[in-house]
Amino acid sequence: MSERNTPNIYDIAERAGVSIATVSRVLSGSDKVRETTRKRVMAVIEETGYTPNPFARGLGLGSMKMVGILCTDVSDLYYAAAISALERLLRRSGFDMLLYCTGDSLTDKKRYMGFLLEKHVDAIILVGSAFKEQDDNTHIENAAANVPVIIINGLVECPGVYCVLCDEKQAMYDNVGYLYASGRRRMLYLYDALTFSGMQKLDGFKTAHCDLGMAPDEALIIRCKRDIPSVRALVADMICHGPAFDAVLAAEDILSIGVCKALAEAGVDVPVIGFNNSILAQCATPELTSVDNRVAKLCAAAATMLEGLLEKRSDVPSKLILEAKLVRRSTF
Amino acid sequence: MSERNTPNIYDIAERAGVSIATVSRVLSGSDKVRETTRKRVMAVIEETGYTPNPFARGLGLGSMKMVGILCTDVSDLYYAAAISALERLLRRSGFDMLLYCTGDSLTDKKRYMGFLLEKHVDAIILVGSAFKEQDDNTHIENAAANVPVIIINGLVECPGVYCVLCDEKQAMYDNVGYLYASGRRRMLYLYDALTFSGMQKLDGFKTAHCDLGMAPDEALIIRCKRDIPSVRALVADMICHGPAFDAVLAAEDILSIGVCKALAEAGVDVPVIGFNNSILAQCATPELTSVDNRVAKLCAAAATMLEGLLEKRSDVPSKLILEAKLVRRSTF
DNA sequence: TTGAAAGCGGTACCAT
DNA sequence: ATGGTACCGCTTTCAA
Numbered sequence: 001m002s003e004r005n006t007p008n009i010y011d012i013a014e015r016a017g018v019s020i021a022t023v024s025r026v027l028s029g030s031d032k033v034r035e036t037t038r039k040r041v042m043a044v045i046e047e048t049g050y051t052p053n054p055f056a057r058g059l060g061l062g063s064m065k066m067v068g069i070l071c072t073d074v075s076d077l078y079y080a081a082a083i084s085a086l087e088r089l090l091r092r093s094g095f096d097m098l099l100y101c102t103g104d105s106l107t108d109k110k111r112y113m114g115f116l117l118e119k120h121v122d123a124i125i126l127v128g129s130a131f132k133e134q135d136d137n138t139h140i141e142n143a144a145a146n147v148p149v150i151i152i153n154g155l156v157e158c159p160g161v162y163c164v165l166c167d168e169k170q171a172m173y174d175n176v177g178y179l180y181a182s183g184r185r186r187m188l189y190l191y192d193a194l195t196f197s198g199m200q201k202l203d204g205f206k207t208a209h210c211d212l213g214m215a216p217d218e219a220l221i222i223r224c225k226r227d228i229p230s231v232r233a234l235v236a237d238m239i240c241h242g243p244a245f246d247a248v249l250a251a252e253d254i255l256s257i258g259v260c261k262a263l264a265e266a267g268v269d270v271p272v273i274g275f276n277n278s279i280l281a282q283c284a285t286p287e288l289t290s291v292d293n294r295v296a297k298l299c300a301a302a303a304t305m306l307e308g309l310l311e312k313r314s315d316v317p318s319k320l321i322l323e324a325k326l327v328r329r330s331t332f
Numbered sequence: 333m334s335e336r337n338t339p340n341i342y343d344i345a346e347r348a349g350v351s352i353a354t355v356s357r358v359l360s361g362s363d364k365v366r367e368t369t370r371k372r373v374m375a376v377i378e379e380t381g382y383t384p385n386p387f388a389r390g391l392g393l394g395s396m397k398m399v400g401i402l403c404t405d406v407s408d409l410y411y412a413a414a415i416s417a418l419e420r421l422l423r424r425s426g427f428d429m430l431l432y433c434t435g436d437s438l439t440d441k442k443r444y445m446g447f448l449l450e451k452h453v454d455a456i457i458l459v460g461s462a463f464k465e466q467d468d469n470t471h472i473e474n475a476a477a478n479v480p481v482i483i484i485n486g487l488v489e490c491p492g493v494y495c496v497l498c499d500e501k502q503a504m505y506d507n508v509g510y511l512y513a514s515g516r517r518r519m520l521y522l523y524d525a526l527t528f529s530g531m532q533k534l535d536g537f538k539t540a541h542c543d544l545g546m547a548p549d550e551a552l553i554i555r556c557k558r559d560i561p562s563v564r565a566l567v568a569d570m571i572c573h574g575p576a577f578d579a580v581l582a583a584e585d586i587l588s589i590g591v592c593k594a595l596a597e598a599g600v601d602v603p604v605i606g607f608n609n610s611i612l613a614q615c616a617t618p619e620l621t622s623v624d625n626r627v628a629k630l631c632a633a634a635a636t637m638l639e640g641l642l643e644k645r646s647d648v649p650s651k652l653i654l655e656a657k658l659v660r661r662s663t664f
Numbered sequence: 665t666t667g668a669a670a671g672c673g674g675t676a677c678c679a680t
Numbered sequence: 681a682t683g684g685t686a687c688c689g690c691t692t693t694c695a696a
Contacts, residue, residue, distance in 0.1 A: 005478075008689055019667045024691060034665060051450045055396065056689035058387035059672045066430075074406065075416035077611075084407035087433045096451065098398075099431045101419045118383045119428065146337075228614050257615045264617065279409075282560050283589045285596065285617040340673055351683045356675060366681055388673030391688045 007050045016044045027052060058120075066096045067306070068116035070109070071127040074101055077253075077278045081295045082127045082152055089303035095122065104130065110139040123147055123306055129154035129165075129196035148309040150302050153293070154196050155319070162309065163319045164301045166293040168197055168275075171324035172204030173211075175249055175273050175291065178332070180212050184247040184271065188238070189216075190259065191251035192226040201251050201275065219243045224255065231258025232265075239266045248272045253280040253290055260284050260331065271332035286330035293324050339382045348376040359384060390452075398428045399638070400448035402441070403459040406433055409585075409610045413627045414459050414484055421635035427454065436462065442471040455479055455638055461486035461497075461528035480641040482634050485625070486528050487651070494641065496633045496652045498625040500529055500607075503656035504536030505543075507581055507605050507623065510664070512544050516579040516603065520570070521548075522591065523583035524558040533583050533607065551575045556587065563590025564597075571598045580604045585612040585622055592616050592663065603664035618662035625656050 013020040018041060025033050026041040033041075044050070058064035067090050071079045087097050098121060100112045109131060116124055124143055131140065132154045143149050144160030151163045179187055189205050191198055202221070209216040220243060224231050235258065238245065247270050248263075250256040256274035263270065264285070274281055277292035301320050308316040345352045350373060357365050358373040365373075376382070390396035399422050403411045419429050430453060432444045441463060448456055456475055463472065464486045475481050476492030483495045511519055521537050523530055534553070541548040552575060556563050567590065570577065579602050580595075582588040588606035595602065596617070606613055609624035633652050640648040 010689080020690080021667060021669095021692080022665085025666090028691085032665060037665080053391070053689050054451055055387050055390035055394075056672090057691075059385070059391050059674085059689080060691045062387075062672080064387065073416060074419065075409075075413045077407075077409070077412075080409075080412035081407045083431075084405060084433060087406065087431060091432070097431045099415075099419060099429045100423070101416060119386055254611075254615075261617065279586075279612070280615055283586075283612055283615045285593065342673080352674080353676080353683060353685090354681085357682085360675085364681060369681075385673050388688090389675075391673080391690085392675045394688080 006053075007048045008053065009050075012041065012044050012048065012050050015048070016041045062120065063122050064096070064120070065094055066098050066119070066121045068098045068100065068119065068121035068124045069127060070100050070102055070112060070116065070124065070131065072102055072104055072109075072130045074099070077280065078276050078295065079127050081278070082299055085296050085299035086125060086127070086152075086303065089299060090306075093303065093307055106133060106136070113139045113143050117143055117146055121147065122310060124149045125302060125306075126151040126154060128152065129198075130193075132156050132196040148306065150305055150309075152295075152298050152302055157319075161318070162302075162305050162316065164298045164305065164322075165320070166298060166322050166324050168291075168293060168324060169200040169204035169207070171275075171291045171293070171326070172201040172249065173208040174204075174326070176205055176208030176212070178326070179247045179249070179271060179273075180208075180214075182271070182332075185214065186217065186220060186243075186245045187247045187249055188235075188245035189221045189249050189251075190224055190231065190234075190255045191222075192224060192255060194223075198251055205249060217243070220245055226252065226254060228254065228258040228261070231255050232262045235259050235262035236266065239263075239268055246270050250274050252276060253278045253284075253288060256281075256288050256290070256331075257284050260286070260288065273326070273332050277327050281327070281329065284331070289329045289332040290327055291324050292327050294322050297322055338385075339380045340385065341382075344373065344376050344380065344382050347380070348373045394452065395454050396428070396452070397426055398430050398451070398453045400430045400432065400451065400453035400456045401459060402432050402434055402444060402448065402456065402463065404434055404436055404441075404462045406431070409612065410608050410627065411459050413610070414631055417628050417631035418457065418459070418484075418635065421631060422638075425635065425639055438465060438468070445471045445475055449475055449478055453479065454642060456481045457634060457638075458483045458486060460484065461530075462525075464488050464528045480638065482637055482641075484627075484630050484634055489651075494634075494637050494648065494650050494652075496630045496637065496654075498630060498654050498656050500623075500625060500656060501532040501536035501539070503607075503623045503625070503658070504533040504581065505540040506536075506658070508537055508540035508544070510658070511579045511581070511603060511605075512540075512546075514603070514664075517546065518549065518552060518575075518577045519579045519581055520567075520577035521553045521581050521583075522556055522563065522566075522587045523554075524556060524587060525583075526555075530583055537581060549575070552577055558584065558586060560586065560590040560593070563587050564594045567591050567594035568598065571595075571600055578602050582606050584608060585610045585616075585620065588613075588620050588622070588663075589616050592618065592620065605658070605664050609659050613659070613661065616663070621661045621664040622659055623656050624659050626654050629654055 253274040274290035277290040281288040281290040585606040606622035609622040613620040613622040
């Protein structure tokens with residue numbers, strides 16, 4: 001072996017007394033290698049600790065078996081859970097995860113999407129509906145033209161884009177139904193952003209009202225900051241000065257926390273339902289009833305899709321919708 | 333341009349009427365290119381949307397500008413915060429992040445560390461003290477022999493390993509002091525794991541007791557599951573059946589949540605101090621006083637170190653310790 | 665079953 | 681300032 005730091009395929013070939021082609025065959029598990037030859041080559045590989053150079057392999061194959069992940073913010077509980085699940089699943093399929101956090105600006109989302117394509121990843125997974133824009137999804141369409149794109153909990157209908165989502169509209173629709181059945185008529189709806197997911201939930205809220213013959217009161221549909229003290233102040237103020245409400249639906253657990261605090265302080269007892277069923281739901285006092293939107297299942301479905309796509313199978317559905325599930329705790 | 337999907341440097345050279353060497357120079361911003369030539373080449377690059385193939389570049393340079401990150405679990409709030417911060421910082425320095433989640437088994441930690449080395453990453457960052465083992469840190473030492481290794485909040489003293497940590501021992505030591513000053517003498521200490529970080533905190537707890545002339549009561553030092561209901565049950569039981577305590581120190585915010593719930597139920601009011609100052613501290617009721625162990629700062633320091641190391645500067649400290657900071661809220 | 669050699673797409677040294 | 685060319689290390693086709 002030469003004095004390079006790591007041995008290469010030539011070193012192995014030389015020491016095993018074969019050509020590099022044979023070493024390559026052994027490495028790829030080809031059956032066109034005589035057993036004795038394979039043994040000899042393997043012995044040299046073991047003894048030298050040789051591992052193939054991934055860049056060279058990537059250059060020849062056009063792939064380093066990496067999947068690019070785009071999320072707006074890993075420090076968010078929901079995204080972190082998704083990425084944790086995806087990492088395990090991807091690794092099991094032999095892929096590495098290249099992680100990009102974009103923040104909310106469309107410019108950065110586009111820019112990072114571009115970087116990912118330049119890196120020649122094998123696929124791109126968009127985590128969260130924050131990636132579907134109202135007007136301009138050209139970057140997603142463009143990416144999909146080059147490589148499979150999977151969106152977790154977002155929907156962009158375009159060839160090459162595969163979506164795995166939770167039926168959050170239905171979940172929120174059902175929430176309204178449950179509260180209605182328990183006699184509630186003035187439900188407060190809190191949300192922080194109108195991403196695709198945000199719009200679905202709001203839509204479910206409104207549609208349910210209509211179907212139940214109630215006109216949703218716009219004064220009870222409030223956009224607020226994703227921030228406990230803000231929500232707390234907001235709800236405290238509403239308790240004092242109206243408009244009156246007799247139940248609360250929040251688009252995110254974190255918002256519900258603020259709600260619970262305000263309610264507890266004022267000694268008001270109305271049902272609250274959160275969304276995401278994150279650890280925050282268990283931390284809240286009283287413990288929060290929350291909609292579980294099945295992150296782990298969504299990710300598992302995405303991973304399965306991905307394998308299908310990379311094997312160029314034609315039976316991969318372009319859209320897959322899972323049901324959410326209400327996890328009842330103390331607040332309802 | 334040929335019918336390949338993406339243009340390569342030869343296509344650009346041909347269309348610009350120059351050699352590939354010149355294109356390469358333009359790409360690398362060399363000043364040894366005539367301005368008119370540069371313009372011509374740039375024009376072709378723009379118009380074709382050419383981007384250099386990272387595998388080829390990686391092969392030649394021996395690097396794809398990627399940093400490998402190892403953490404036991406991204407879905408943990410603390411690690412997620414760290415990884416979020418690191419991602420931004422690394423990207424700013426032009427590095428991509430290859431994320432690996434190992435779980436707690438040493439076998440997997442070693443295995444994934446090996447994978448990372450095989451990928452020829454430019455550096456490895458270990459997030460969390462879970463990576464320092466009691467007995468066997470050969471995998472870390474071995475990795476450090478090949479590539480810079482940085483540990484966030486962990487300590488392995490060995491050449492090539494750089495550590496950035498928060499002085500959690502001192503923080504816990506101070507906590508005991510504060511509680512002592514407010515008249516507390518029987519402090520309950522809860523922890524879930526004895527990682528390096530866990531041992532530091534416990535050590536601070538015990539040392540402070542000794543320095544204050546109190547023998548720490550081993551019956552008040554309790555290891556519990558990292559799980560709200562378990563802690564809650566544990567503390568509820570202690571309130572009823574003893575041993576008695578008049579303050580609680582927890583090694584993690586999540587444990588404190590269980591404590592707060594049990595205290596609230598029993599109507600007992602004793603000070604509680606959590607650790608990590610995560611979002612959970614704000615979610616708790618009452619809001620939790622917690623030690624901020626400066627994840628963002630630690631990560632920033634790590635990023636700075638990394639740049640120094642990759643520039644082969646010799647002024648990079650092998651150990652850097654930051655102070656923690658107590659964030660006072662309602663529980664103390 | 666095995667080997668020789670042509671890519672893959674860059675970087676960088678050496679001429680000119 | 682520019683071009684020619686030898687690497688970097690692997691995969692794969694074509695011959696033998």
